[in-house]
Amino acid sequence: MAPRFGTVAVVGVGLIGGSLGLALKTRGVCREVLGVDREPLDEAVARGAVDRGATLEEAAKTAEVVVLATPVGAFPALARALKPHVTPETVVTDTGSVKRHVLTHVAPLFGGRFVGAHPIAGRERSGVGAAKADLFEGAHCILTPTADSDPDAAEAVSALWRGAGARVTSMPAEVHDEVFACVSHLPHLAAFALMGVVDRTRPGGIDPATFAAGGLRDFTRVAGADPVMWRDICLTNPDAVIAMLEGYLDELAALRDAIRRGDGEFLLDAFAAARRVRGRVAP
Amino acid sequence: MAPRFGTVAVVGVGLIGGSLGLALKTRGVCREVLGVDREPLDEAVARGAVDRGATLEEAAKTAEVVVLATPVGAFPALARALKPHVTPETVVTDTGSVKRHVLTHVAPLFGGRFVGAHPIAGRERSGVGAAKADLFEGAHCILTPTADSDPDAAEAVSALWRGAGARVTSMPAEVHDEVFACVSHLPHLAAFALMGVVDRTRPGGIDPATFAAGGLRDFTRVAGADPVMWRDICLTNPDAVIAMLEGYLDELAALRDAIRRGDGEFLLDAFAAARRVRGRVAP
Numbered sequence: 001m002a003p004r005f006g007t008v009a010v011v012g013v014g015l016i017g018g019s020l021g022l023a024l025k026t027r028g029v030c031r032e033v034l035g036v037d038r039e040p041l042d043e044a045v046a047r048g049a050v051d052r053g054a055t056l057e058e059a060a061k062t063a064e065v066v067v068l069a070t071p072v073g074a075f076p077a078l079a080r081a082l083k084p085h086v087t088p089e090t091v092v093t094d095t096g097s098v099k100r101h102v103l104t105h106v107a108p109l110f111g112g113r114f115v116g117a118h119p120i121a122g123r124e125r126s127g128v129g130a131a132k133a134d135l136f137e138g139a140h141c142i143l144t145p146t147a148d149s150d151p152d153a154a155e156a157v158s159a160l161w162r163g164a165g166a167r168v169t170s171m172p173a174e175v176h177d178e179v180f181a182c183v184s185h186l187p188h189l190a191a192f193a194l195m196g197v198v199d200r201t202r203p204g205g206i207d208p209a210t211f212a213a214g215g216l217r218d219f220t221r222v223a224g225a226d227p228v229m230w231r232d233i234c235l236t237n238p239d240a241v242i243a244m245l246e247g248y249l250d251e252l253a254a255l256r257d258a259i260r261r262g263d264g265e266f267l268l269d270a271f272a273a274a275r276r277v278r279g280r281v282a283p
Numbered sequence: 284m285a286p287r288f289g290t291v292a293v294v295g296v297g298l299i300g301g302s303l304g305l306a307l308k309t310r311g312v313c314r315e316v317l318g319v320d321r322e323p324l325d326e327a328v329a330r331g332a333v334d335r336g337a338t339l340e341e342a343a344k345t346a347e348v349v350v351l352a353t354p355v356g357a358f359p360a361l362a363r364a365l366k367p368h369v370t371p372e373t374v375v376t377d378t379g380s381v382k383r384h385v386l387t388h389v390a391p392l393f394g395g396r397f398v399g400a401h402p403i404a405g406r407e408r409s410g411v412g413a414a415k416a417d418l419f420e421g422a423h424c425i426l427t428p429t430a431d432s433d434p435d436a437a438e439a440v441s442a443l444w445r446g447a448g449a450r451v452t453s454m455p456a457e458v459h460d461e462v463f464a465c466v467s468h469l470p471h472l473a474a475f476a477l478m479g480v481v482d483r484t485r486p487g488g489i490d491p492a493t494f495a496a497g498g499l500r501d502f503t504r505v506a507g508a509d510p511v512m513w514r515d516i517c518l519t520n521p522d523a524v525i526a527m528l529e530g531y532l533d534e535l536a537a538l539r540d541a542i543r544r545g546d547g548e549f550l551l552d553a554f555a556a557a558r559r560v561r562g563r564v565a566p
Binding site for chain 2: 121174196200217221238241244251252253277
């Protein structure tokens with residue numbers, strides 16, 4: 001069967017961009033993957049994540065689909081640099097963890113040809129060295145088309161991610177940003193803040209981290225996430241993140257108040273409810 | 284080499300009590316382990332965690348060391364039931380996750396013969412079916428002797444846990460309760476509260492738990508912990524837990540305020556610091 005796509009360009013060949021290139025090549029979804037990056041692409045080429053490096057201009061002129069896969073903070077400048085070179089047929093998409101910001105700052109440059117996407121995948125390690133062809137297999141990928149999106153552009157982005165092995169779901173960008181503020185952005189802030197408490201606590205001169213087996217350790221994968229990426233996420237999804245933080249502060253204050261008044265029934269109900277939610281999260 | 288102990292009695296033969304029995308038997312630390320439990324001990328005997336079941340009275344009269352290994356909430360009543368039967372030589376200890384409460388409500392009944400202990404080990408599963416002989420190998424065990432403790436009783440409890448494979452550290456009960464409020468009790472409350480937010484969030488009618496791969500999943504082991512055990516911990520270590528919750532609320536509010544004012548530098552510093560602490564927690 002002929003590949004669905006001719007040339008796909010990946011801008012930013014790290015964990016996500018590199019894994020997408022590997023998946024598209026391995027699964028025969030496109031004929032050629034171009035990589036655009038500030039850094040040399042020798043390792044990406046050697047690993048088969050891209051066929052060759054290209055300039056942004058060449059990528060814009062050659063590729064059917066251009067995928068922005070850098071940190072979100074770099075998107076607006078890249079989009080402006082890309083804009084003069086795209087054809088009326090070029091489909092532009094991204095892999096960012098926030099979507100309203102992208103709709104505001106990137107999509108308008110490309111009209112109906114831009115359709116945002118967010119593949120829900122990651123590893124503790126980053127960079128193309130951690131890329132793998134099956135990173136997206138069975139993973140969710142959220143698309144956030146709008147009423148202005150060209151249907152064929154939306155279908156192309158959907159086909160790209162289905163081709164990479166993902167389960168594609170569409171939802172409005174606002175809904176996406178709230179869902180991920182809840183299940184991803186808030187948990188990261190919760191873990192970062194916990195590390196802050198550990199850092200500032202020294203009972204009897206003891207570093208509590210020495211005895212971390214009792215629960216804290218489970219938070220450390222999340223707390224080790226890339227600080228720049230998480231700064232960008234907080235600053236580009238502030239409304240939903242602040243709303244979730246407020247909800248979290250309320251939950252914690254309610255637990256504190258129940259402990260203060262010795263209300264075992266309230267605590268038991270809250271902990272039992274948490275255990276049931278946990279069953280939905282990790283069935 | 285002769286076993287260090289003759290008879291050891293374990294009161295509450297679940298994950299911790301059962302693993303202690305298995306470890307003491309497997310490693311030849313004592314001649315005999317008696318089990319005291321409300322439930323039949325057939326499985327515990329079949330697994331070799333205890334040699335046989337006994338009444339609290341028989342355990343008190345026969346054992347050199349009696350180990351309270353039930354949930355903390357049951358300690359005071361058990362201690363009162365045990366008290367009339369112990370000999371002046373009987374050493375009494377416990378495995379509870381809080382220590383000031385135990386010093387107040389249990390230790391006075393046994394004078395210098397009581398020495399509190401807290402083995403830092405656990406599994407997601409509970410009950411004697413999950414017990415294993417190597418649960419404490421290389422794990423920390425905290426002892427909280429006081430100025431009133433008999434030195435030979437403290438040495439017996441230390442020898443018991445060293446015999447089970449643990450690394451024994453002593454500290455005051457107040458310090459213990461703050462350290463574990465920080466590294467264990469607060470993380471559990473943080474995870475329970477996160478599940479509460481997920482439970483109360485339905486953007487666009489979507490259950491966010493569906494898309495939990497992005498960070499929340501790492502918190503679910505902790506959030507699935509036994510509600511009764513965690514209610515007891517909160518109610519028996521309220522001062523330290525409330526102090527840690529207050530510190531956590533401050534950390535979270537500071538992150539919220541930084542997001543609100545768009546302060547990327549503050550966020551970057553906080554996240555980078557969290558990453559460094561994480562290196563201390565999980566080196």
